[in-house]
Amino acid sequence: MQKKVSKRKKNYITNKERFSSLKDQKSLSKEEFFAEYINLLSDLRERERITRRISNQIREFLDLNQVLKTTVEDVGRLFNADRCLIALFNPETSKLYSENEYRISGNIPSILYTQLPLDIPHNWQKTLFIDKNSVVINDEKSNLLNTEEKQYISLFNIKSLSITPVVYKGEILGVITVQRIQSDKQWESKDIDILKDISDQIAIAIKQAELYSNIKKQAEREKLLRKIIETIRSSLDIDDVLQIICKEVAELFDVEKASIVEIKTDIPQGPQFIFKCAYKTREDILSSTDIDFDLRTHNYWKQVILDNQEILAINNLSESNTPDYFKKTYELLKVKSILGIGIKKDDDKWGGIALHKVDNYKNWTEDEISLLKVIADQIYIAIKQAELYTETKKQAEREYLLRNIISTIRNSSDIDEIKQTIVNDIGKTLNADRCIIYDIPTGIDSYNYTEYLSSQDLKSLKGVEANFITENKQEIVINDTKKYLKDHNLAETQTAKYLEEMNIKPVLSIPIIYADEVLGAFVVHFTRKKIVFSYKDLEFFRTLANQLGITLQKSRLYLTLKQIEEREKLLKKIINTIRNTPDINKSLNTICKLIAKLFNVEKVLVVDFPSRKNFKEYYIKQECKTNKHIIGISDIRINKKTIEYWENEIFVKKSKVIINNITKSDIPDQLKKTFKQIGIKSIIGLPIKKADGIWGSISLSQYNYYRNWTKEEIRLLEIIADQIYLAFLQSEMHTTIKRQIEVESLIRSDNSIVINRNLAQNIGLNCAISYSAIVKIYHYIKDEGKLDSDGYFVSTMENLTSSTYLSISEQKNALQELTDLALIKYKEDKQNKIYIRILEDENIIKNYISDPKLPHINKQGIKPKSTEKIFYNISELYSIYSKYYPKNCVNSAKYFIDKSKLTQNIESTKITKQYFAVISRTMHDFMQQYSLNFNNMRSIIDEWFSKNPSKANHQIIKFGLSNKILVNRLEKTLFYRLQEARLLITDCGSKMDFYSNTNLNLYNKIDSEKDED
Template structure:
């Protein structure tokens, strides 16, 4: 600038020598004005440069510079526009206007709006554009249109360049008048543009340094947060907020991407941040599933970063663009949170207000943050897993300890459901036992809130619950459902009753594990989530399966204990039942307490005993006794039954010889009329067995009203024993009745003086015939004395009249009349109304023949040799060795010898019946408990030991003590001997049995009387 002034000065002085004084003065004035103007311009330029250099606030520098340039050049308007390299747009934020009436430039303008030759001049050649007079200068059409559209008369545009980069432009223009721009203006503007370029770079450098400091601060804060907190959700919250501020974006989020082998990929927004309320948070938006899959493909499959500076111009799929355009997103930066093959999720930044050019520094910083987030996640997962593992180990120790120290299975189950519910933050945890013979309402439940619907609020016999039970216990399958509705759809269960169950219980995620012990399913361990969906990890599943396994062991152990306890209680009740039966001669009196005891023994709601008097006609029946556990139950005696029903049962049990075992009445193949009747009564399960021996007597039936029950083999066998005992009781009762009748009959015969009946008559024709003959003779001679005999000698009677005297059964009475007629002692006739006409034979010789001392042989009875009754023990050992094992026979012999020593019995003989019972008992007992000969000897020794062992040591692998086994052996032998006592037929055996009730088994009989 100084050189130019100097040249002009030299020229003026040289010319002044030939100029006039006037011209000198004029030139001097012009020179002085020019010099003053140059100094003012120089001052303004220095001021501009000084301001540019002294301030780091680029926006303030540019605004001041625009105002100074406009004033310096006397321009009507001046603007400084910076070029955005991302979208090739000029952003005009700094402008000078001489008047407010002058319109402003748009804040943003595309670079391509400039005429093409101007673009080449400015951006390629880096030369200025100069227009002094828009109307006078020769311009092309594009230039003219540009100037006319903006109403520009004069214009100077200078590029702001740094090396090869175009940073912006300086535009000085007039809109009302033309202006001849001096060449010096261009030089000034070039200097100023150079200084502005330096200022921009300085501002960028300052901004980068500031950003770097902020980013280092952010990294330190993230690192400190990770180190100070193990709550990963708090860490996500802080990170999302901080990175949004540092990167100057409106949205940030951390997403977990879970890839299931058997299900679709799951995308979980762990945290989503938004800078203000009008911004849509990503977690609140319903994304197209393909958008998530696109993220996964780019970040995980292609192992790239998703960098989008301008969404509308990106090459992303249309559905992806559409989703984010709906949220007004313009720029996106996403980086995977992963390390090697361990891919966890993604961290994303989204710019909403404007497009953002993501620099390499931005990408590197976000990558560093993603690495720190990965470390934080792994630390949190390690802490969480360690904590869970500790809690699980503590829970397992608690359960195992409770299992070993307690037989209270309900207490153990309650502990398990409570701990699982709290550990997994589940809403509902249930242990449901559904094994055969178990009440379906046998469950223990944990609820996170008392407002939740529980098993107590639903019908457990609903078909939806039954379907679950079938899946878990019959098919022995697990149900693992993150999304229950999706699980139902994928397994074609949408049309089943499970849908109703899921809706009723409001289940979002569910887990069902069968409780097993070996191959036996005891029940189900169920976990429900109703507030949220829960993803079960492999370790969660392993832990729950371990708990289910321990629970199966605990239930098995508890059931073994309960079984032993139940066996003991059942033995007591069985003994009480048998004692009641044997101590009561009249079975009618003992049936009521017996049925009550049976109901208690089997835990059933109803027990009834029915008798069929006519063994060939099952339509005729008598309800001997019925017991109901509560009065509200409708029993068989409370309603009218179709006789066809009992005819059906009689044919099934006695003709077809079928045991009636109905676990589920509704699923049985019973006739419709029977099923309908029992359904009306509310009966769900039935067990009915025959009461019979050599002949049919009746039925013993158990009914369950409260639930469907599966009858076990042990229960069926036990009921068979009881029905046999009831049959024996009826035989005993009938025997007692017969003896009573015989005694009364004999007293009648003795009291009758009209005929002499002695022992010979009974021996020759039988006691029934003799009793019947005496009754008929008594009635005949009484009516004859009264003159009521007909002309032909017959008198009218019926069977019932004779039964009232003879106390025989109908069949026995008919057989006696028939035999008396065959012996010609009487004559009889019958009519259609069951009336009978009787007549005594008048031939006295026939009667004398049968009452004589001479015994008349029975034609129907074969003569047989007299059977030997008492045997040597060695003989019996040889005989029974053919039927039982050697050890069984030797144990029987050992038992008898022990008994001999205890009772100081010197006899060496015993009846065959007694030895056979003892031998069979030893055989069955050793087989049942797998006992060896020496073990059985020790049990027998304990029996006869005057001072039983206090140690009560275990003898066999069952864990049963010798004391328990001795008690069982004693009971078994007692019952068998009592049974044999009733069934004994020969006189000697009867005497022997009735004389040895205390197990003093030896018969006090001399050798010479053995054949007596």
């Protein structure tokens, strides 16, 4: 109040002086005096009005910019100025910023937003900022101006000006500049006084606005802190809380980007930086993923805000004393100013919060830094609160999960069900995208794989080989796959492609170990988010892996017992099959199928080496494939190196060939190539031994996966190999005994060959054959004591035809005729069973086998069967048997007979029906066994009858068998077939020769010849 009174008094004195000066001007007329006085009063009234208006605006408006804008316009009009500015002083930059300007017209150039540096004339600086007085220039041409002042006035084209400092309690807040551009002005003391009064009012407005701004900021800060605290209290989702904080902080601090980063230091791989949230005011604001981010920048942040516990406040990035790589990184992000503070409490260091100013530079105030520190403390509280809740919840979930797993293990014996339940529960509990249990194969089973997928859109890893995961006992922990690949120089490798294709971000693999043996691996993949595995996470997974180890071991023990039981059954079945089958060749396919099932392999191969001197000549006794699509040895041409390797290992070293993994084995490259061509991944081969050396070999092949052959499997295969050799030895002994019996029988029957022809001519060929077969069966059953009370034995028409090679109708006619001839009694029931009894009267038989004329038979009224043909032309038989056998087989039989006759100079064109049938059936079976066509058979038959057998011994078929070997086998087969046909009638004592003129010496020689090849 006192100040206002003194100002009024001062104005009164000033006006009084002006009035006195008017009185002193006696030269003025009375009218002029009053007019001048009125103008003076009007001018004073206008100035007082403007001053009051400015004062009222300062009271009414809290918006400093609005007050300054109105004030500069009023001042400009008040002093009839061409240009008027109010510039505020920034003590931090020591510059004046003109943000409010008045111009009388558009012709006057604007200097708005121009930074007015303090390099204005030095005497002006002293007057304004030290003496705090006004600077007044009435005329630009005044001689009182120095050079520096003239240059400044000329720069802005000023005629006259007045600069009044805005001062509050000795503090410079800015200046008011009133300028004349078009004409000069004589500034009076009253003008300066008014400008001083206005500057005082402006100073009050500025301080009032600062006070309001501080109060407003404080209110906003308190509001923000309340909102942060309320958000922290109301939500346990830390991600949502941090996102809200980022947004609010960015808006409050007027920055383009705010981010919160977690810095993990408690992990084995070193510090990990996880961006928990980031808020950008615009989409075009760059992120670290948009550039080639120098990872050293992360370490610098950690060093400053956590290790040194300092605040990183950068007003101007280019002028900061940060490392060059730090500057370069943020220059790429177009950042100008940075403020960063650690989120921590004492020694517990969690991470940091960072603010980035992109559009312009920002001078961080102490209040802003203090506020951000408070916010960082609140963030720490929120994080720890959320971590405590999360850890408690996680611990509860994990304990519940472990209890469920243990309960499942105890209550179920189905290992597949147990593993599937485990991966499902773990995947859902951990919110993982893939959860996998790899079970290392035990050698019998394939790679066991159990998988959980969070979405059907995810690619499954079934079928992917897991050797690299389980081949050692090391844990695999990858928190950031990109960083891992870069640090280990794996950017362009198959591993990188695999991780990218499967979209794997963090990955964890814990070996499943029991009693220091790796049983498998537990693997977790995350594809939707990045996480960092902590020590607590690893401890949980290790505990889980221990439980899985117990489960898998329990399963293995159960499966082992089950497999032992199944193997024993299969082994007994194999041995029984071997022992109960005299001819091993007939049961070998069944035996190999059982072996394939026993070892769970795709192929079993048994090879015989006929020549004990040359092992390159071999014969595949059996190649059993469980899948017809896989490639076998018989499907390709085996190269010389493969044969030499097998010969050296099996026959020279007499050792085993055991290959668990073809690609990693040390076998020759050529052999590797052959196995890969076939598709074999694992193979085991053992020699089949005999007393004086090696008989052959047996091998098992795995096509679907790599397997480790166990000692138990090797020993089991050795037992089977010994049994197979015994089976072949037994078969050879059986064949030798049978051959001896046949030879002895043939020798005994040679003297009665002519009589057989008589029997056939007297009663007919079909009747003679049928009678001989019936007698053989009858005497055998009689010796066994199995005839019924009336002397009959029971048979079927099919059983008889299988021995006589007659058709059903021929057989029925023959039985009826034998009944008519009083040689047998015969009847048939409704079930197609036939009952036959031999009439044992030797006189009747003698009548039929004596002289062909049979005069005594004619006396009894019995007609001979001479009308039935015994011998046929070969062309007739060809037509008949082409209906029963493929033409290739009948052609081969005809070619053989023609070749035989040509070789032995036999002119007869006729042969018995039975003889042609035996040869046709033999050709059919032989061609089918060795997959031969007519051309192959013709070549073999030519070799048989050739006077000069081929010395080249070239191969006929892909099995590697030469002509000579096949000829030898065909000779044996045909010889035994022919003798078998003879024995059908020779054993009964009623002999007949149905071979016509064929010389049997050709076949008799086979008996004593050894199979050298």
